Amino acid sequence: xxxxxxxxxxxxxxxxxxxxxxxxxxxxxxxxxxxxxxxxxxxxxxxxxxxxxxxxxxxxxxxxxxxxxxxxxxxxxxxxxxxxxxxxxxxxxxxxxxxxxxxxxxxxxxxxxxxxxxxxxxxxxxxxxxxxxxxxxxxxxxxxxxxxxxxxxxxxxxxxxxxxxxxxxxxxxxxxxxxxxxxxxxxxxxxxxxxxxxxxxxxxxxxxxxxxxxxxxxxxxxxxxxxxxxxxxxxxxxxxxxxxxxxxxxxxxxxxxxxxxxxxxxxxxxxxxxxxxxxxxxxxxxxxxxxxxxxxxxxxxxxxxxxxxxxxxxxxx
Numbered sequence: 288x289x290x291x292x293x294x295x296x297x298x299x300x301x302x303x304x305x306x307x308x309x310x311x312x313x314x315x316x317x318x319x320x321x322x323x324x325x326x327x328x329x330x331x332x333x334x335x336x337x338x339x340x341x342x343x344x345x346x347x348x349x350x351x352x353x354x355x356x357x358x359x360x361x362x363x364x365x366x367x368x369x370x371x372x373x374x375x376x377x378x379x380x381x382x383x384x385x386x387x388x389x390x391x392x393x394x395x396x397x398x399x400x401x402x403x404x405x406x407x408x409x410x411x412x413x414x415x416x417x418x419x420x421x422x423x424x425x426x427x428x429x430x431x432x433x434x435x436x437x438x439x440x441x442x443x444x445x446x447x448x449x450x451x452x453x454x455x456x457x458x459x460x461x462x463x464x465x466x467x468x469x470x471x472x473x474x475x476x477x478x479x480x481x482x483x484x485x486x487x488x489x490x491x492x493x494x495x496x497x498x499x500x501x502x503x504x505x506x507x508x509x510x511x512x513x514x515x516x517x518x519x520x521x522x523x524x525x526x527x528x529x530x531x532x533x534x535x536x537x538x539x540x541x542x543x544x545x546x547x548x549x550x551x552x553x554x555x556x557x558x559x560x561x562x563x564x565x566x567x568x569x570x571x572x573x574x575x576x577x578x579x580x581x582x583x584x585x586x587x588x589x590x591x592x593x594x595x596x597x598x599x600x601x602x603x604x
Contacts, residue, residue: 365389381588412470433582438496499574
């Protein structure tokens, strides 16, 4: 059973604020709810209002719901509290293994240079191999979790020889500041914020360890009932990506405007973000399957999954 936990779902705040005008089975959709995080293409799309403009003629309004990480966003998708949303590679794998009612609708570039494992400058830890026996803060089921697993594997360190401390980004930031954890694995803008505060020693970045993607996901029932909303949104996200690439000097300000994250941190994040959205190919599916198989082998997910079972295909394709 894929349960909606009190902690993962923001202590009920999102559940209290997200109200769908109609369910996925409704014949006439009035509101489309999108989950997003504090950086990336969906934030640009919100600032540019490209989805609002694309759906306006259909009489559909857009509601944006912010999440601090992918796992609670996937849980919200599962229960229908939101209709679509963007996460890293690992959250949908954990969700699918737990029976979440989700589909992969499109792929986006990975977090790349904007996701890392790092320590404070004075730390004796000089490499990933030195993490053996150390406490590493990471969000369970997040893309950073995958980075940690893969980086340790590459360094020849079994995962059970480190102590993962599963924390939300906010809690991990506090733990890192007070030295309750030895290292932290996280993505932008939290990584960028840490860079501005600590000038940390970076042990590994996703771009150096993994060839993965991030994903635009949808509630399975919603995608079946409203495929035109999903395809229109993907096209609008493509327009936002084009704007971001053509207006790099304005991207950080756009991210800052929506999220409230300090401009210096968002500037770092924006400068290393790759923007785009594209169909999920067999190669992308195979890469995501390899990640799922790694998690299952380590016992991090309850059952094996077949990624292709959750890949959505628009009608007529």
